[in-house]
Amino acid sequence: MLIENTLFGRIDKVAQAITRIKLHKPDDGYYVAFSGGKDSCVILDLVQRAGVKYDAHYNVTTVDPPELVQFIYQYHKHDVIFEKPEMPMWQLCGNNGIMPTRIARFCCAVYKEKVVTEEV
Structure with missing residues (x-):
């Protein structure tokens, strides 16, 4: 309480x-x-x-x-x-050619900020 x-x-x-x-x-x-x-x-x-x-x-x-x-x-x-993601982080980094940084946060869009949609 x-x-x-x-x-x-x-x-x-x-x-x-x-x-x-x-x-x-x-x-x-x-x-x-x-x-x-x-x-x-x-x-x-x-x-x-x-x-x-x-x-x-x-x-x-x-x-x-x-x-x-x-x-x-x-x-x-x-x-x-x-x-579960479509690809592991290391593969995603290889595809992007860089590791994620404080400024380049491409991984969050793939792993954490997915838009949930339902098919009607």
Whole structure:
């Protein structure tokens, strides 16, 4: 429980977040982008507590730390869909002729910023 004491009284921040999740739920459910980090774990827990429809997706980059992949598989394999890339990172770098840098972030567009579309 996360309580904030304000001039107007106590606010249960978890209950407030769950209420907002329920209030704004999309008809098709939430698309939860899951990285295995602390923020993603909290968001996943909140949508589960809210009882709303959701799909959680982990975009495999092929260069993620093995400990991270093991953590996701151990604790969230039934909650998260593993989205596997068309090609490994090293092949993508070879195709682009460079390694990703802070400025040249071509890999994020391929591995993390995919647009989800549904065929009708």
